[in-house]
Amino acid sequence: MIAPTETRAVLRWQDGTARQARREVAEETAIALTYGGSTQAVMMATPCDLEDFAVGFSLTEGIVTSAADIEQIAVEETELGLDIQIELASPRNAAFVSRRRAMAGPVGCGLCGIESLAEAMRPLPALAPGRSRLKADVIANALRRLPKAQVLNRATRAVHGAAFATPAGFFVVREDVGRHNALDKLVGALARAGIDPATGFIMVTSRLSVEMVQKAAIAGAPVLVAVSAPTALAIRSAEAAGMTLIAVAREDGFEVVTHPDRIDFTRLETTAEEGHIDVA
Template identity: 50%
Template sequence: MPTARSRDVLRMRGGVLAETADMVVDEVPVALVYNGLSHAVMMATPADLEDFALGFSLSEGIIDSAAACYGIEVEQGGQGIAVQLEIASSAFVGLKERRRVLAGRTGCGLCGVDSLEQVRRPERVLAPAIGFHAAGVRAALGAIGAEQQLTRLTGAAHAAAWCGMDGSLRIVREDVGRHNALDKVIGAMARAKCSPEDGFFLITSRVSFEMAQKAVMAGVPALVGMSAPTLAAVELAEKAGMTLLAFARGRDFVCYTHPQHLGLDVTASEA
């Protein structure tokens, strides 16, 4: 299924009007269905949906490991796409209980969350990032643009990447939603049986609480965002032992948490 489509548009540039074609990113309703029970419908870019479904299931705590997902099938329908997941019975019981407590409510701000206590999932403390270095951050920042094909085509997608500590881009995914892009990376890592502690996440978006929480749930010890963080994200990273960098562009970044786990090859005044 195409992830972008051409549209005829009227463009004003430099005071001159012209009829031309423009590429527009696609987003479709994607239903995540667990053991026949529809749990969530997300607007997403229709690519890498197996990665998305598995990553969402892991980062949202629906399953605790990839082994608890027995199969994934993507079904194209007239109104959207249904991703059918078969999960372990114990995980499905927990999912049904989550849905039961939500019954009758008009809506919630966070998917599957019924109370303030459920916003923060069980606290996880990560091992320190080993080999995380400013040089690797710069290398990843320099390489990510070439991998953002959908962004270059439409200007409307976010990217997320799992990078080796040397800055090599090992897994890159794009989506119209920043959460979706990160979930796709998490799912691809799980399917490839990657060791999350061997690298760091790079995201082209701001670092919200949910993005930081997904990174912690994935077991990745460092997160680099190209835009601003929120205070909730910083506090979560601090408690979890995750090194958090934001405003990362070119050679520049701001380290918000656990700077002792970040190797530097410049003086503090230059960092």
């Protein structure tokens, strides 16, 4: 299988001197997501955590409603890239085939596997109020842990990360050259492990475009945190879905853009355990 990184020789100019050096670079591979022999989407992505990717993409794009709707996942390597072959359970497969037949043809809205501009702006599920308010210090502590947990990005400085954290200290990260792909991988990892996104919050290392809000809302995440800023459409979508959107997030502060009632700004008396617990 294709490795997620490779090492390349470079000529490094530094402090007025040129010298030979080595750099680890992120792999970028064409990856097809194929359902019952029919390709739904082709992404340029990092070739790792592919089963998580398959499950997460299927969930966030509305192809399935739970990981149990997927019977089998197989990855085939070809000369041009990787083909993730996904077999759906019978009722879900029949609905997917019917949907494919109804498609009028390619459209120019720029999103994967959709049939119209109306579907690109599909209504999002209403997110339930938080089970308890999330302390701001918990978010700051998770942001502090995120760079150390991004193994691929530390090596290459070229991939996005998506992480899930809980107040109790649970923490898991998925990475990819594509920000949507990283989020799909995370959603898939949580679904395969039976973890409810409503028990914590999701963090992403990218800007908050509307697709990121849509994917997080469909996954059931009530709080989405980003190190960058949101678009206006992302803010409107989060407001309508009842999602708390947190932007420009750093260890020393952040901006709560929508539904601030979920956040508690009082100081923590103790800090959550920082042991890294990953999802296999």
